[in-house]
Amino acid sequence: MISSGLDSMLAARIMKDQGVDVLGVHCVFRFDPTVEDDPTNTMGTLFAPIGIPIRVEDITEPFFQMMLDPPHGYGKGVNPCIDCKIFMFRHARTIMREIGAEFLITGEVVAQRPMSQHKPTLFHIEKEAGLRHRIVRPLSAQILPPTIAEEKGWIKRDRLYDIAGRNRKTQMVLAESFGITSYNQPAGGCILTDPAYAKRAKRLMQYREKSTLKPEDFNLLRLGRHFWREDGLHVVAGRHEADNHLLESFRDGRWAFEAKDVTGPLVLAEGIQTEEDIRLIAQITARYCGKRKAASVRIEFQGDGKTGILDVESIQDAVIDKWRV
Secondary structure, three states, X not given: OOOOEHHHHHHHHHHHOOOOXXXXXXXXXXXXXXXXXXXXXXXXXXXXOOOOOEEEEEOHHHHHHHHHOOOOOOOOOXXXXXXXXXXXXXXXXXXXXXXXXXXXXXXXXXXXXXXXXXXXXXXXXXXXOOOOXXXXXXXXXXXXXXXXXXXXXXXXXXXXXXXXXXOOHHXXXXXXXXXXXXXXXXXXXXXXXXXXXXXHHHHHHHHOOHHHOOHHHHHHOOOOEEEEXXXXXXXXXXXXXXXXXXXXXXXXXXXXXXXXXXXXXXXXXXXXXXXXXXXXHHHHHHHOOXXXXXXXXXXXXXXXXXXXXXXXXXXXXXXXHHHEO
């Protein structure tokens, strides 16, 4: 199981140096902003020095359904870390059966992640995934019980490592010894752990039936300024031209508002119930229009089979700040 991080690269290299045939499986879900349209080339380039084939698996739909109601709950954000690992490993187990693989390799390091990488949790995850003693963690193997791969002599335990904790200096020294110079630096991690994103995701799940939610709804949370009124009215206003361009692909099924005569945002809305709601969102649109503050702004709207133009004043920040998420 590979990510774009150094730990995955090291784990693959350590195993390959022991003569193991390694297939790198990279799982993606499509509401993570780090996911490209086609990550195959990037992962292939990144792992080219390791010399292993890469297989990219799009797990968006099944992962999304698990994420909405994870049996082990969320971390501080909307990150179902334990269930995520169980899900990934079960998916990997299916691939193992398909290709005849004997064990799974990961770049996990004991105590590197607070929710999913302490020893008891590691053991629980592999049990739930149906892979007890078949997950090799080369970077921490010497402080973990021997796996089937070690017991059967397929790999040598004394050529594995005893790394633990969050400090990555040991991995960086190890990378240098292997001649690995090109790798991604540690970043913020999974989008589901981001506090701002998680706050929006929780609000979305508060006001929408889970059965109606789609991965695109969570992708939208990455963009623009978001406002939720107490009755569930949801408004998204583009922050800049790039935002507006990306928001275009989310028009379907939503109301759209744009200024007619001045530069302004594309604003999308759901949950509109009344004519007053339409005017309110037009006023929000006017708030972010142009550098010159006109007395009123012409706002064009369309949605639910209706179209029209309203002349409105900009809404006051004091009104909408309490709805901002």
